[in-house]
Amino acid sequence: xxxxxxxxxxxxxxxxxxxxxxxxxxxxxxxxxxxxxxxxxxxxxxxxxxxxxxxxxxxxxxxxxxxxxxxxxxxxxxxxxxxxxxxxxxxxxxxxxxxxxxxxxxxxxxxxxxxxxxxxxxxxxxxxxxxxxxxxxxxx
Numbered sequence: 001x002x003x004x005x006x007x008x009x010x011x012x013x014x015x016x017x018x019x020x021x022x023x024x025x026x027x028x029x030x031x032x033x034x035x036x037x038x039x040x041x042x043x044x045x046x047x048x049x050x051x052x053x054x055x056x057x058x059x060x061x062x063x064x065x066x067x068x069x070x071x072x073x074x075x076x077x078x079x080x081x082x083x084x085x086x087x088x089x090x091x092x093x094x095x096x097x098x099x100x101x102x103x104x105x106x107x108x109x110x111x112x113x114x115x116x117x118x119x120x121x122x123x124x125x126x127x128x129x130x131x132x133x134x135x136x137x138x139x140x
Contacts, residue, residue, distance in 0.1 A: 022120035
């Protein structure tokens with residue numbers, strides 16, 4: 001995946017339907033909480049080989065298992081075919097924050113650094129706010 005030349009606002013304007021409304025609402029919540037961090041559209045082939053567009057908030061450099069350093073984001077937000085995805089690349093006490101919040105954030109499918117929701121209404125926005133604030137604090 002790579003940083004896109006397309007602005008996040010342009011991307012958001014082009015989204016349609018319920019998923020577009022949901023992503024715009026989530027961006028309105030997340031973006032101010034991460035004030036001062038970057039907000040960039042990432043595009044390209046993601047895990048599993050699918051083309052993705054992800055709004056990335058906050059620049060990170062992560063070291064992968066083979067010792068390779070890659071640019072990435074602290075928080076990512078994407079709309080998939082059947083769900084909304086939130087990627088949280090913040091770790092506390094050796095565990096991804098998304099996993100720590102999984103039981104209280106709402107009905108979700110949990111991955112290592114991802115939470116997926118079938119509907120916007122499934123997300124507890126107060127818990128999401130707490131998660132974003134903790135993730136922001138993890139990078140100073």
